[in-house]
Amino acid sequence: MSPAAVASELSAARRWRIVLAHDRRYDGAFVYAVRSTGIYCRPSCASRRPRRAQVTFFSIPEAAEQAGFRACRRCRPGQAPAPDPQVGLVREVCRQLDAPSDAPARLVALSRRVGTTPHQLVRAFRRILGVTPRQYQDARRLSRFTAHLKERKRVSPATYAAGYSSSSRVYERAAAQLGMTPATYARGGRGMVIAFAAVPCPLGTLLVAATPRGICRVSLGHGAPELEAELRGEFPGAEIQRDRGDLGRWVAAILRYLDGREPHLDLPLDIRATAFQRQVWEALRKIPYGRTRSYAEVARAIGRPRATRAVARACASNPAALVIPCHRVVKSNGDLGGYRWGMERKQALLRQESGNRPGNN
Secondary structure (H helix, E strand, C coil), X not given: CCCCCCHHHCCHHHHHHHXXXXXXXXECCEEEEECCCCEEECCCCCCCCCCHHHEEEECCHHHHHHCCCEEXXXXXXXXXXXXXXXXXXHHHHHHHHCCCCCXXXXXXXXXXXXXXXXXXXXXXXXXXXXXXXXXXXXXXXXXXXXXXXXXXXXXXXXXXXXXXXXXHHHHHHHHHHHCCCHHHHHCCCCCCEEEEEEEEECCEEEEEEEECCEEEEEEEECCHHHHHHHHHHHCCCCEEEECCCCCHHHHHHHHHHHCCCCCCXXXXXXXXXXXXXXXXXXXXXXXXXXXXXXXXXXXXXXXXXXXHHHHHHHHHCCCECCCCCHHHEECCCCCCCCXXXXXXXXXXXXHHHXXXXXXXX
């Protein structure tokens, strides 16, 4: 069996060894992307090897591009052979969807062009890319829009160059994913107004920050200065100010949750995320209070059974502690795994939820 055919069975550790060895036999089996450069390559690329912590792996070039990486001009990874028949099918549909268009993907027409059924096409997309054809099209159009926006600094030309038919469409769709209006994004986030409140809580200090559209950050730490500094580092171009009382209702709800009196935090969010992150975070919000799921179970729940490590990365990048309950995700062997805000806090949260779970009293 060829290396490409067994690509889905390769562990991340094995893929890294292949990259270090410049092994040409695995060209087409996967690509690797470097976060510090924003570039993705085929395994045999002769470029200087990055640090392992900066590297992530993708099954096909389109998946890397959807995540915001661009192809290496040296090894031209987009010309690598497809690892399996479904990858070839998905790549062909991706090429069709990459054409600028404001019209939504029509599954029946797309599947007919590549000789499959709508159901099989969606399954292939979810297995290989982790999103549906419609979500892929939306993500790619948004990627083109932000690239044009950075280059042109004006919303209108970028709108039409990206394939949106009107400014209302781009504000409707792009703003929901960027977490800010397109004009604000073009200014590097300047002009955003974020209010925050930092209060004592059973786990140390709780910080809640929000835009007028919803909560953009919930974090836990040892003190307000530390958490405020992290907030300002996350949004360097925004106008950040202390809350004057508007956040009181949301802060109170989170404190009630920490006291065991508010099992369900259904609060509005204004956060930026990739399509994959949104899938994971939505799945986490569906985990019942007092229960846990393994990273593998979450991966299966979103239709990406082999994406366990990617699920773990999405949990680690969660910007809204508690509201998106990433503390409810553990390893398959029962170990707690990691937690962005400290393992002691994760243990305390799980103990509290288990003790207050309905039916325990």
